[in-house]
Amino acid sequence: MEGDAFSVPGNGNQMDGKVLQTFQKSFGQVQNILDQNRLLINEINQNHESKIPDNLSRNVSLIRELNDNIRRVVDLYAGLSTAFTKSMETSSEGDSAGTLKSDGKPSVASSQKRLRP
Template structure:
């Protein structure tokens, strides 16, 4: 998704439309980055759990907290995306300019 642009805007796309799309892309890139980090955290948590080494198991406490924090960030980013999408749909149906 990074570096891609949305096609289908046609010649009717305004600068405000472009800003909204850029905002969506930015949020999706952030979400993907966090999800990639979560995948690494989950792998490390699993390895630590399987090792049954007390220090590794203790380390999992912090890793799980970080994972939970990341999940909250993803939820917040998706909530922002949902709000922005709702506003842009409402604005486009009313014929008013879109604001990011």
């Protein structure tokens, strides 16, 4: 199943390039935010261990920034979920419409269904 991460279930077609670009962009943004969070957490830990009052005070703003970053990640994943759902709905609308051969009978591709184990 490796390499099939971006195929649409049910019909095996590749996802639209625009959807794939959206996913790649969003995952890149998420990774950047997570990298920032790692640095923030390291700094928060160092400040905490130092027990220096100014460093401890600085942790308040660092923790707020960390929380804002977590909210951004949640929003990005929500957007990805919405984009994926829309792409699946669009894909299934195309599948459910079916196609007819020139003799008016359903084509083999539109009449066959994939059975799941």
